[in-house]
Amino acid sequence: MISLVFTAADDGTGSAEMLGLVLSNFAQLPFVIVQNLIGVMFTAIPAVFYSRSEVVSFSDAYAILMGRLGRYVLAGVLYSVVAGVGFVLCVLPGIAVVTVLPIYVNKVFTTDDDVMTCFTSSFSAAFGSQKGWGFVGIQALAILLAIVTCGFCLVGLIVYVPVITFFLQKYIVVNGLVRQSAA
Numbered sequence: 001m002i003s004l005v006f007t008a009a010d011d012g013t014g015s016a017e018m019l020g021l022v023l024s025n026f027a028q029l030p031f032v033i034v035q036n037l038i039g040v041m042f043t044a045i046p047a048v049f050y051s052r053s054e055v056v057s058f059s060d061a062y063a064i065l066m067g068r069l070g071r072y073v074l075a076g077v078l079y080s081v082v083a084g085v086g087f088v089l090c091v092l093p094g095i096a097v098v099t100v101l102p103i104y105v106n107k108v109f110t111t112d113d114d115v116m117t118c119f120t121s122s123f124s125a126a127f128g129s130q131k132g133w134g135f136v137g138i139q140a141l142a143i144l145l146a147i148v149t150c151g152f153c154l155v156g157l158i159v160y161v162p163v164i165t166f167f168l169q170k171y172i173v174v175n176g177l178v179r180q181s182a183a
Contacts, residue, residue, distance in 0.1 A: 033073060033076075036076050036080075037065060037069075037072060037073070037076070040072070040076065040105055041061055041065065042161060042162065042165050043101070043102055043105040043106075043165050043168075043169070044061075044064070044065075044105050044108075044109040045061055046165050046166040046168075046169035046170075047102075047105055047106040047109050047110055047169050047172075048060075048061075048064060048109055048110060049166075049169070050169050050170060050172075050173040051106075051109075051110040051173070064109065071108065071115065072108065072109075074115050075104070075108045075115045075118070075119075078115055078116070078119060079097070079101070079104065079119070082097050082119070083097040083098060096123070096127070099126060099136055099139055100122040100123055100125075100126045102139075102165070102168045102169065102172060103122040103125050103126055103135075103172055103177055103178060104118055104119055104122040106169060106172055106173075106178045107121065107122060107178055110178065111178075111179070125177040125178065126177070129177075131175040131176065131177060132177060134171075134175070135168075135171055135172065135175070135177060138167075138168065138171060139168070142164050142168070145160070145164075146160060146164075
């Protein structure tokens, strides 16, 4: 809507239209943050489940999210910036950053370590041991299976995404890729 108003007011130079596009992107920022927080909960809920060994209800998940919201937004911004830069500079660093996301989310939601420590230690957990490389291999297979699942009109993803996130978190915990201390 913002873009449409500025486009209509443009004097033919395109500057008003460009300003409208920039302002509309800023207007979307709160929605993008909320969308990403909800999306990360698909990984965080299994992480908390395996950390606490108890079922995480909707009210528990909401309390966890709101209890340390600033930490989670900061963690998301750090991850997004580093992944974006990784993909811009060269695709492989971006893929490496995306690969450590489940470990990173586990550490951010289940430990009291600062966000940067969670981020850097996620790389050593994923790429610094044989079990970490097993985790990377499982993720590669999970991506291939997700692509196959997309061939069935995306209906299979309704079941696949929750199942794989629980499986990946179980692998992370059982194989000691994170230390268990509830935050």
